[in-house]
Amino acid sequence: MTAPTRQLIGSILAAAAIVAVVIVAVTARLGTTSVAELEAREDRQKARLQQREEAREERQKLREERLKRRGGG
């Protein structure tokens, strides 16, 4: 392979590297836009809220039972 051919291929590869770097940098700046990932995030949030709600109801039930027992005893 001659020097000019090598240099030409190197220049094109450098352009490809620039493309890759820009895509990575801009995508990182934009954050995720994947619909699947956004839906999964929403599902996780809903599940967390539901768990919290259930725990709150459980605590409320226990408190009421305790109060009932005290009132009865």
Added chain:
Amino acid sequence: MEDLVGDIARGNVTEVKVVLASVVMGLACYQLFLIAVGYGRVRPSFLAARPASLAHRAVGDALVVMVVVVALMCLSYFGFGEDTTVHVVAATALLAVLALKIAVVRWWHGLGGLLPFLGVSVFGLLALTWLTSAGDFLAER
């Protein structure tokens, strides 16, 4: 067309357009370096003028395709907005100067002396078009 663009970008038209426009901007900066080497203004030891000019032409061909794709996405999905006058004017001028540059490179060789001026104009208009759209969008994130 609007539906096609939306489907291809899976609903993320703005984001895809910003990534593509930024790639074009990044490569445009590289093009300045390549043509500076091609014209002998910069003489790095690792790159001669002829391969630099050939690479400039090859990357330029790819850039034209990307610019047209971004322009089509922009027009079909967003149209002409009311508060985007600078962007619309810069983008329209960019397409016109780019078309003229291609005509000079391919057919009107007699106007070859205008190429440096046309190249710098393309870069300036591209920078302005990017700044008033993708640059703005990225700055707000």
